[in-house]
Amino acid sequence: MxxxxxxxxxxxxxxxxxxxxxxxxxxxxxxxxxxAQSVRYQVVAKGKAYHIIECATGKTRVFCFNYKVAVNTAQALEAAADRKAGRQ
CATH class of the missing domain: 1.20.5 (Single alpha-helices involved in coiled-coils or other helix-helix interfaces)
Structure with a gap:
């Protein structure tokens, strides 16, 4: 060649x-x-709903029918996980 x-x-x-x-x-x-820190939750569109998937397990934690609500929920889950881990 x-x-x-x-x-x-x-x-x-x-x-x-x-x-x-x-x-x-x-x-x-x-x-x-x-x-420094990876994302724990990811919003994914599946059909007419938005699933909030836990990245570590790949399982759906919550699903919403409004994108803004899904993003806000994912951010709230991230904040709760940070508080639980003591990373404020």
Missing amino acids: HPSMQQRVDGLAAMRARTTLPPANLHVILGLTAP
Whole structure:
């Protein structure tokens, strides 16, 4: 194979490998510092409802039919978890 074509194939393979890495490993490879605190709850649209999913378990904690209510609820859950963990 031509050397320039081989370089392209190798580069694409390296990028493809990075897409499957967890974010923590990607930070290490890129030489970046990981975020101090990750998000515990994520709002996801599922049909006509918005599910608030706990990122650690992948389970739905709450669902709402209004986006603003869902975001406010997720923020309240984050704040409650911070208070429980003593991270005020």
